[in-house]
Amino acid sequence: MTTHSIVAQDLTYAYGDNTAVDHISFEVGEGEIFGYLGPNGAGKSTTVKMLTGQIRPKQGKATLLGMDIVRETNKVQAFIGVAFETANLYGQMSAVENLTLFARLYGVKADVHALLEKVGLDGRAKERVEGYSKGMKQRLMVARALVNHPRILFLDEPTEGLDPVSAQAIRDLIRETRAGGTTVFLTTHDMVEADKLSDRVAFINQGRIAAIDTPHRLKQQYGKRLLKVEVEDGGGRLAAREITLDASDTGETVKRLFEREKVVTVHSEEATLEDIFIQITGRRLAG
Amino acid sequence: MSIRRIGVLFAKDLKFGTRNYIFVFAIVMPLLVSLLLGLMFGTIFSEKPKLGIVDAGNSQLTDALLALDFLIVQTFPNEADLMTALEGGGVEVGLSLPAAFDAELQSGARTELTFYVWGQSLVKNRAIASAAITDRIVDLTGRATPVTISPVLVGDQAAVPWQQRLLPLVVLMSVMLGGILVPATSMVEEKLKRTLSAVTTTPMSMREVFLTKGMMGALLSVFSGFIILTLNGGWGPNPLLLLLVLGMGGIAAASFGVLLGSRVKDVQTLFAINKSIGIFIYAPAFIALFPDTIPQWIARLFPTYYIVQPVLDISQRGAGLGDVAVDLLVLAVITAALILGLSAAADRLQVQVA
Numbered sequence: 158m159t160t161h162s163i164v165a166q167d168l169t170y171a172y173g174d175n176t177a178v179d180h181i182s183f184e185v186g187e188g189e190i191f192g193y194l195g196p197n198g199a200g201k202s203t204t205v206k207m208l209t210g211q212i213r214p215k216q217g218k219a220t221l222l223g224m225d226i227v228r229e230t231n232k233v234q235a236f237i238g239v240a241f242e243t244a245n246l247y248g249q250m251s252a253v254e255n256l257t258l259f260a261r262l263y264g265v266k267a268d269v270h271a272l273l274e275k276v277g278l279d280g281r282a283k284e285r286v287e288g289y290s291k292g293m294k295q296r297l298m299v300a301r302a303l304v305n306h307p308r309i310l311f312l313d314e315p316t317e318g319l320d321p322v323s324a325q326a327i328r329d330l331i332r333e334t335r336a337g338g339t340t341v342f343l344t345t346h347d348m349v350e351a352d353k354l355s356d357r358v359a360f361i362n363q364g365r366i367a368a369i370d371t372p373h374r375l376k377q378q379y380g381k382r383l384l385k386v387e388v389e390d391g392g393g394r395l396a397a398r399e400i401t402l403d404a405s406d407t408g409e410t411v412k413r414l415f416e417r418e419k420v421v422t423v424h425s426e427e428a429t430l431e432d433i434f435i436q437i438t439g440r441r442l443a444g
Numbered sequence: 445m446s447i448r449r450i451g452v453l454f455a456k457d458l459k460f461g462t463r464n465y466i467f468v469f470a471i472v473m474p475l476l477v478s479l480l481l482g483l484m485f486g487t488i489f490s491e492k493p494k495l496g497i498v499d500a501g502n503s504q505l506t507d508a509l510l511a512l513d514f515l516i517v518q519t520f521p522n523e524a525d526l527m528t529a530l531e532g533g534g535v536e537v538g539l540s541l542p543a544a545f546d547a548e549l550q551s552g553a554r555t556e557l558t559f560y561v562w563g564q565s566l567v568k569n570r571a572i573a574s575a576a577i578t579d580r581i582v583d584l585t586g587r588a589t590p591v592t593i594s595p596v597l598v599g600d601q602a603a604v605p606w607q608q609r610l611l612p613l614v615v616l617m618s619v620m621l622g623g624i625l626v627p628a629t630s631m632v633e634e635k636l637k638r639t640l641s642a643v644t645t646t647p648m649s650m651r652e653v654f655l656t657k658g659m660m661g662a663l664l665s666v667f668s669g670f671i672i673l674t675l676n677g678g679w680g681p682n683p684l685l686l687l688l689v690l691g692m693g694g695i696a697a698a699s700f701g702v703l704l705g706s707r708v709k710d711v712q713t714l715f716a717i718n719k720s721i722g723i724f725i726y727a728p729a730f731i732a733l734f735p736d737t738i739p740q741w742i743a744r745l746f747p748t749y750y751i752v753q754p755v756l757d758i759s760q761r762g763a764g765l766g767d768v769a770v771d772l773l774v775l776a777v778i779t780a781a782l783i784l785g786l787s788a789a790a791d792r793l794q795v796q797v798a
Contacts, residue, residue, distance in 0.1 A: 209645050212795055231647040239645045245638035249460055261452040262646040301642075 160187045162309050162340035163208065167217030170203050177203040179364035180217065185357075190331065190341040192355030192372075194348065194430070196440055200364040201344045202242075205311055208342070209239050222308060235263060238307030242314040244294040248287030252278050252297050255286060256304050263305035272300045275333075277326055292323035299327055309340045316350055328354060348430040358430065362438040372430055379436050380428025384411065388418040395421060445655070449648045453656040457630060461660065466629045470622035471668060478614050478672050492516045493569035495576075496526045496535035496560075501543035508580040515576055526560065530598040536565035537573040538598070549585055559595045567760050568677070570595075611676070611760070612752045613729035618672040619690065619751055620725050623665030623697025624704065625718065627657040631705025632714050640793075650790040654702050658786075661698030666690045669755070678759040685765055686758045692775050693751035699782035706789040728752050750775040 163185040170178045178200040185191040195201050206212045208219055210230035219226045221233045246255050253269055260267035273279045276296035281289070286297065295315065302310055312331065316324035331354060335341050345351050351358050352372050359369040368375060382402035387395055398418075400410050402425065414420065434440070461467055494516045499506045510517045518535060520526040526538045538560035542548075548555045559577070561570055574593065581591055634640040634653075644650055669690040673679055679686060708714045723730075728743040729752065743749045754771045757763035 211641065211645060231649065234645060234647045237645075239642075241638070241642065243638060245642045247456075247460070247639055248637065249463070250456075258452065258456055259642075259646060262449055262643065262648050264448060264647075305646075 161185065162187045162189070163191075163219070163221055163342065165204070165208070165217070165219045168204065168207055168214050168219055169216035170200075170207055170212065171215055176364055178207070178214075181361070181364070181366050182217075183359055183366060183369055185340055185342060187340055188335060188338050189356045190335050190343060190354050192351035192358035193342060193344045193361060194346065194351050194358055194434065195361035196346055199361045201346075201361055202313065204361070205239075205313060205342070205344055209237060209311055210234055235305065236308045237311060238302035238305060238309075239311045240295075240298045240302040240313065240315055242317060244291070244298060246286045246294060246297060246301070249285060251283045252286060252289075252300075253282045255297065256301055259301050260304045265305050267304045267306075269304070272303060273297075275330060276300045292319045295319055296323060296327060299330060303330075303334065307339060309342065310334055311342045311344070313344045314346070315343070316347065317345075324350075348434065352430050360434055360437060362440060367437050368433075375430065375433050376428050379433040382428070383426045385424045385426050386414060386420055387422040388414070389421050390419075445649075445652060446647070449646075450652050450656050450659070453643070453648065453653065454659060457656065457660050461626070461630055464626075464629065466625050467622075467664070470625050470664060473621055474614060474618035474668055474672055475675070477617060478675050481610050481614060493537065493565075493573045494518070494535040495573050496520055496529050496538040498523050498526050498538070498540045500541060501545055503541045503545045504584055505541060505545065505549075505577070505580055508584060509576065512576060512580075515573060527598060530560055530562050533562055533564060536562045536569050539577065546584075549581065549591075555591045557591055557593045559593045560598050561595050563597050568680070571762070609733050609735070611678075612732040612756060613726065614672055614676070615669065615755050616726055616729045616748055616752050618668040619665050619693045619755075620697050620748065622668050623661045623694050624701035624725075626664050627661035627698050627701035628705035628708065628714055628718075629711060630657050630660070631702060632708055632711055635705075635793075635796075636710060644794065650794045651787070654706070654786055654790055657705070658695070658698040658702045661701045662691070662694035665694030665697050669693070673755075673759060680759045681762045682758050682764060685768075686755065689751070689754045689758065689768070689772065689775075692772065692779065693755070696747070696751065696775060696779040696782060699779060699786060703782060703785055703789055706786075706793045724748075747775075747778050750778065 161184045163183075165184075166182050167180050168178055168182070169176070169180050181200075181204065193201055193204065203212070207214050208221065208226060210226050210233055213227055222236055224233050226233050247258070250258070252273055256267065256269040256272060260269065270279060270282065273282045276299060278293060278296055278300070281293070286294065289297065295317075299312070299315060302312070310331075315327050315331070319327070328350070331341055331343070341354075343351065343354060355372060357369065357371050358375070360367040368379075370378070384400040384402055384407075386398040386400065388398055389395055398414060400407060400414070404410070492514055495509065496518050497506050497509065498520050506517075506519065509515065510519075518529070520529065520538075523540055526535070526540065529535045530538050540558055540560070545555065557577075559574065577593070578591070631640075634643070640650075640653065643653060666687070670687075673686065704714065704717065708717060724746060725748050727746045728749040731738045731740060731743040743753070750771045754763070754768035754775075757768050757771075
């Protein structure tokens with residue numbers, strides 16, 4: 158039997174007349190990396206705020222580790238870690254002081270130096286955080302989210318705007334954290350990142366979940382596999398041809414192409430999550 | 445509520461918040477004003493009561509009073525000179541001893557003494573001089589002595605000394621400045637830097653954050669008031685009662701500060717609001733500056749009156765709990781209303797910062 162870390166049932170939230178999250182339901186299994194994908198304003202952050210006890214759902218309920226987030230907010234918060242998209246660290250304090258403060262607020266003992274080493278900040282552990290770059294702050298926020306050894310980790314756009322090295326360091330840390338049994342709820346509009354990291358993804362659009370499954374099955378169900386072929390005409394000019402791989406006459410079509418034209422290059426191409434999101438919702442993710 | 449979490453955040457605020465210029469300003473400003481007033485009115489560095497004596501019979505009492513180090517005692521050859529000194533404020537209280545004073549004392553007969561008081565002298569200085577005279581008489585006779593002291597006011601009897609008029613302002617500044625500004629600024633900064641949302645996703649609730657900020661403001665308020673009263677020698681006969689009033693005033697000021705900080709969006713707006721409400725906060729002090737032209741009952745319309753008036757009553761006039769009970773009750777009601785407001789503000793702010 159699958160144990161669920163997060164169960165959302167009919168979760169709804171509205172800012173005045175504007176319904177940000179509209180009766181959504183889903184479950185996240187223990188130790189799963191769950192990608193929660195959608196464009197800006199789709200309702201991702203509002204969902205996270207409800208799940209982390211920052212705001213109360215107007216309707217529906219959510220349980221984390223079997224505890225109701227509204228009735229047992231403090232208890233739930235002891236078991237979760239949250240890394241926000243925007244830096245919200247104490248700037249006049251050092252990284253060590255920031256992590257120590259939060260460990261004390263949770264009432265846990267944490268090896269803050271080991272955590273800082275994991276995110277590559279051990280060399281600048283005693284510097285004031287206000288002097289850190291965006292990437293360093295982001296890494297420190299992930300470290301802070303881990304300070305209480307959370308059973309569920311919420312990450313909001315954890316690699317947004319980071320250089321490739323910092324982004325990779327954070328991805329490695331997410332995988333390592335999951336390997337330790339922690340459930341990861343990853344909110345992002347970066348489809349490539351979600352595809353690389355997530356066991357399952359949910360597409361959220363206009364406050365509703367449009368699709369939910371593993372990236373692989375979503376691609377199978379909605380994506381088109383293509384063969385992209387570059388051919389040369391008699392005048393030395395290059396032209397592109399596309400052949401659908403899943404059609405009944407694909408073999409015949411490929412054979413004919415090779416017989417009739419001068420093929421220069423051949424690449425197979427799989428649909429991306431972005432393509433599938435557009436196909437399902439009619440919207441792009443970025444922006 | 446978790447005392448541990450509140451303690452952790454309080455320790456952080458104490459360590460890092462005290463480096464904030466607002467914190468320094470809230471401590472230093474009332475001190476500066478107090479020192480300035482002390483220098484202007486000569487009460488900081490020469491706060492001993494000044495006693496003038498005309499002694500027609502070389503009384504032992506004069507020698508005993510001259511030996512006291514907490515009084516500045518000056519002798520005059522005749523009552524006319526003593527009156528001149530009293531009218532000019534050269535001495536604050538005067539005593540005229542008849543030629544047969546010591547003999548009357550020893551006989552045990554009831555002795556009449558006239559105690560001249562300069563109209564603008566501080567009440568506490570009058571009390572100190574009066575008590576010193578009575579104590580020395582008891583020392584000289586070795587028993588309770590039937591001496592009747594009749595005070596006679598000399599000089600501008602209706603005038604209230606400027607130091608006494610300005611004291612409410614200094615007391616209010618010390619209690620309100622730190623009590624309001626420090627928690628309000630801290631709240632605004634935590635909102636602006638979004639650290640409030642980080643803290644409240646741990647098991648720490650917004651109400652615990654409010655309590656922490658309020659505690660900091662209230663303690664600063666009491667500390668500041670303590671320093672000002674100590675500098676001005678204003679503890680009076682009921683220091684514990686005075687401490688209680690400072691504590692209640694500090695809680696009221698800090699509650700208002702947290703409430704203000706929870707509503708205001710940035711530090712500039714906070715200062716603008718603080719300036720505009722300053723007239724209401726300091727109104728009782730300004731009204732006290734002009735006792736002859738502004739009816740003093742108007743001060744009762746302002747909430748801060750119920751902080752400053754009990755402080756002055758206890759400190760300057762030796763009032764007891766019974767004398768200030770009504771004012772303290774009003775202060776308690778005002779504070780309870782502010783705390784109720786804070787409870788609603790905590791829920792609203794939780795949604796705002798999320």
